[in-house]
Amino acid sequence: MLQQVFNTLINASIYALFAMGYALVFGVLDILNLAHGAIFMLGAFTAVQAVLGWHWPLVLAIPLGMVVGGAVGVVLDLVAVAPLQARGSGFLTPLISTIAAGIVFENISLGLFGPDAYSFPTSVFPQTPITIGGAVVQPVDLFVIGLTVCLMVGLTAMLRYSTLGKAIRAVAANRLAAQLLGINVARVVAITFFLASALGALAGIFYGLELQDSISFNMGGSVQLRGLAVIVVGGMDSIPGVMLGALALASSETIGITEIGSSYTDAIAFGLLFLILIVRPSGILGRRGSRVV
């Protein structure tokens, strides 16, 4: 049914934006940033604070949220990740470091905003439902899907054609060689963190726009796990892979609920993950054998 297709596309957009953050950081550092869910949350809170507390228009609040999220990502890199990287700590210690950082961020948010859930006022988006062939769609839904697609395309182009994009790909491919070629690896990593976190923050803002009363200190939890599933299914190092993974996950969730029963949705999503990894250990579109950690 067309309505469920739209539901799926919205979910897929948010998952894709969020998972891009994981993919970017993992690409350059071989590290999973488990504070990403907290950054998702901080981005949403920043934007909602701007709109509700300082009466900014949404058009300014969204970039603000992204910038703040990106900045937090850079701070995370500088304080909790880069020093450990310099020591050559492998992938486990930075992972735990990001977990601890995530806990700190969540609790700062709890302290600042309390346990309640917040939402964007309904005035930020026209509420008139649009009927497309039997499906009832809100303008915000189309905004989310449209912007996500544009960003994915833009990101792919940036990575392929721009100098920065090439530098990022170089560092991702071989850190030492990139350094020898004169690339300032630490700077590229920091910029990658900024980009990844800004995208995660945007995902949080979209989530908050889509679902009323969903912005709370612990909103990152459920999306975090789904983001992991997306990059595994789609492959950690390709943007089309992330998009495909997000679509696959969102679709499996929808189909799971409609056909089998909502109790089993997560089991189906993770079962899918298992199956794919067993058949293709590098994910659907990941390059074979390129990620060895």
Next chain:
Amino acid sequence: MNFRHVRGAALALGVTACLTAVGQPALVSHAGGGTVSVGLVADITGASSVYGVSIRDGAQLAADQLNKAGGIRGNHLNLIVGDSATSKSQVVNLYQQMINSNHVIGIIGPTLSSEAFVVDPIAQQAGVPVIATSNTAAGISKMGNYIFRMSLGEGDVIPLTIKTALSHLHFKKVAILYGNDNAFTIGDNTVFAAVAKQFHLTVVDTETFATGDKNFKVQLTKIKGAKPDAILVGALAPEAVLILNQGRQLGIPTSVHFIGGNGFNSPAVISGAGANAEGAIEGTAWFPTGKSALNQHFISAYKARYGKAPDQFAAQAYDGVNIMAAGIKAANTTSDRSALRAALTKLKNVPVVTGASGTFSFTPTRDAGELGTVQIIQHGQFVQYT
């Protein structure tokens, strides 16, 4: 292996042991003669903090009012508040500290039914009376004769709610949407299904979600497709708000009413769902516009102190403290736990703000001996629905 590691570990463990001894009691208490201590265990932080904060606020208001009026037979009521942070281990730790270090005469709490199942057997064994103000799953008071529950169970309130709704709306087909991972909302479903059978209603679809889910659009789309006349929702307040909003946004017609249990009875539902909350029907133990003087006084005192309207959890905690105090007064003691227990069973007609009648007694099985009311949200207000 490294013996220096053994030394390091031993040193650190020794420090730990000392710190636990010194670090307690970290729970703040007021010393000074003529004091009776009661523990309050609530999830003030963590996932259930929405309830825990209300519970703490309601309880502290009651305790302060009591003390201002002279305490319990002249004894200062020392309400020791412990944050269990929605963690079962911390609930147990708090109970043990309060029972053994702080020597409380009784405990009010815990917040969640699932926490109660872990920790109340311990209180029962230790002979410490517990009054539950927010547990609504089945089997709480069955854990032992020291365990009391003043919160109305869903099994008490939901049949009345549906019966009342039926008398106005005469629906035949219902859909059920509930959370399948905690005792409270699972209990809702069990009661919904039983009541549907009792009233010969057809359940056209049943959908589930997990606590903490924010996106119910897929489930609601499916429910919409099954064309029910009413939707029965077993959810706590945060999810209830999302369900109401998303359901209406997906185009579920306003002729299809949402009917819920305790979770719907919170001002947060009205503020969060706004216009989408119109027509939501819920059964409740506490009626915000109840006319009794005690209730009005409670509401204005709460608003004055905390700057917001109270919710059902605050009201129940407020009553919980007063019921505990009434028991302590009747038992005429500051430390005899078994005397308190006996007194609680014999309590009659304690003035309370919850319940339809304004007074409270425990049933012979130590459950809530009061009746719920049904209300509907109209024009952004809770209105009594009879």
Next chain:
Amino acid sequence: MGGLSGALNTWYAANNNLINDSGLNAILALSVFVMLACGLLSLASPAYMAIGAYTAALLSNNTGVPFPAQMAVGALLAGVVAFVLGLPLLRLRGVYLAICTVGFVAITQIFFNTWTPGGGGNGISISAATTTWQIYLILAILCFLLWRLEGSALGRSLAAIRLDEEAARSLGIDTVAFKLGAFALSGILAGLMGVLYARLHYYIDPSTFGFDTALSALTYVVVGGSLTTLGSPLGAILITALPEWLRALNDYRTVVNGLILLAVILFLPGGLVELPSRLRRLIGAGARRLRRSPETRG
């Protein structure tokens, strides 16, 4: 003398659960540790723990199977499941393996949520009880056994696999067998802990056996010290006790908790087991600088 024993009794009664939980968490940490010892990050321990816990619950409630047998059955069942899980997962590397184990935990949790004999989402109550000395005796035995393992040829092979799997294989070490063994051992340890857990707390429900518990267990190991057996119990005991010490801080409790974790991770890479030797080195370096004769001191 009576005063001291009275005070000890009170201390024990008030902290009973904390002491027991610390011991249990130590065993859970060991379950994560044995995987890390050969270089694998597995977050599946809560699933094994669930298997042990539900086994104990059902056996206690419905049969007369005695406690030691419950432990054996629970641990064995969990060990077998872990082994079977390991088979397909071994061809995955690092982070992929970890994410799969996270998926496994989610699937197991959903299973128990819908499995009626176990009470589903309502959980299940158990009548039996475990005592502190039982927990710590088992912990001590396990620590001793693992310590011996660490120093043995077997332990060195595992360390070799952790440091460089290719090299280990080329030296003739059967990496597959060792890694499967680690999986099974991890399952046995967590399953054992699950049995004890169920018998300690009067009630279990699926919400305990999730991702958060896995992250906590991982934190115990890393903070305590991931390179040696004793790091895990140390980390477990300290971190379990930490929220209770910090109670005085009220609202800032959890932020400070996270900050402390962060600090340990950033400044003590080998974990807390290294703290005394680190301090000694710092003090020693300072003392050396003072002792240096005036001529050589700039």
